Amino acid sequence: MAMSAAGKRRAVTGLLVAPAAAWLVVFLVLPFIAIVVFSLGERAPEGGYQPALTLAQYMNLPARAAAFWNTLVLAPIGALACLVVAYPVAYYLAVKADPRWRLLLVSLVVVPFWTSLLVRTYAWMYILGSRGIPNLLTLVGIEDVRLLNTPFAVLVGIVYGYLPLMIMPIYVSLEKLDRRLLEASADLGARPVSTFLGVTLPLSMPGVMTGVALVTILLLGEYLIPQLLGGGKVFFIGNALVDLFLQSRNWPFGSAIAVTLVLVVVVVLLGAMRLAYRVAGTRQVDLV
Template sequence: MTQRARNWLLIAPSSALLLVMLVLPLSFVFVFSFGERGPSGGYVPAFTLEQYANLPARWTAFKNTLILAPLGTLAALLIAYPLAYQLAVRTDPKWKTLLLVLVIVPFWTSILIRSYAWIYILGGQGLPALLGSIGIENVRLIYTPFAVTIGIIYGYLPLMVFPIYVALDRLDMRLLEASSDLGARPMTTFFRVTLPLSVPGVATGCMLVFILLMGEFLIPALLGGGKVFFVGNALVDLFLQSRNWAYGSAVAFTLIVVMLITVTIYMRLIARLQTGREDVAVM
């Protein structure tokens, strides 16, 4: 057996799994997006662009997703990076495992229960009541973009922390010592050495969180209360309630295209930052 044949045999199982689990379902979504809704719902074969022409009707869902998903990713990054830096660089090794476990503890509880906890905290009997007791009245937190953003940060923070932690934990401390010995201030060392070398972890964390947020529906449904909804909520409505599979497929496929474009631009930006990181490493 030739080397080429062995290579094909090695990649055949994963290729078949990718074909069945990803390519085939997306192909059905693409085909359905050109169909029509049946009299009693579902899908009727056709070839029409009517579903794509109706996409502006779901503009609010796309707008909320395209604003709050990047905003939630950025907020999670701003919170996760100092935490990961403290764990990887500043924490005594004997405490690292315990602190990492504490970071992942929220994942041991269902996201549904955690979201309901935030409903109480942000609802009338939670923070608004506390603020009212000190004279700050009529503060509304629940069912707002702020509530959804808080839920996003809380729900996805561990997914941002761990990739950054891994990148920082592998950091060669001799580079930081050399920077200090050469007279660089701590902030200069951070921005010229630590941050560029941690770009892979930042890129991975942002990618994980952003992609998952683009399809999120539970957190907006609970903390948004039907007033702040994502494309995921629109898809649940179209497929399960309205049973308009053709329109739902058009919305879903459009979301996939938007994600592909966004991720492509993001990866090219990261590639440029990686080039700068390599230059720093050479220096």
């Protein structure tokens, strides 16, 4: 029996999707299942995993409450700080910059990714350390200022390290902005501030939500910046996972924290998507 046209399309679609689906199953789904199994077990006497069926590891999550608190507080604050810095830059690149120089300026935004984050973070360790900004402050009479190994240092590292990831989605959203809407707003007598709040900002919200969600999700698993700029005093969940898996070798407890982190990421994603769809729906209604 000859296959119908719809059946052929489904078969072709299945063949195209199969490699990506297999990749996700092997490198995402199966490892996550293993982590869930580990989280229901117990720590072996010599360290590692010992089969069991218990929720004791999840009940022990308050023992790492400081890591969860630092992550769930500093990650959103860092994402918002990135947004505050990134939006004017993206707005200038997309709306105000000379088109002849726009490609070069956008390329400069991506240049920091050409250097390892480790090297760039070490640079900030020197800048915020005793020989950097605090040393300069002593020259003007301000002494005993400690910037390194503080939440402030971690936030500085977050903004510096993740700023390009926030700029690019906003830039793409603003670059697609229909300039005729801005002209129409000006022709109707709206001031620049009113045009920005009523037209530009709502139309750029999908890019804003994408950037905030992307940066926040990556920060939830951040390890390097808190480790170097926090100096072991500002722990994130990523630092707790490294300690549990590689040092204390408590794989079940580390797995329970990892599963909880994945659930937090899913909640953040769903919330960001719901808010983005709501903003998009409101925007469509306003335009109509």
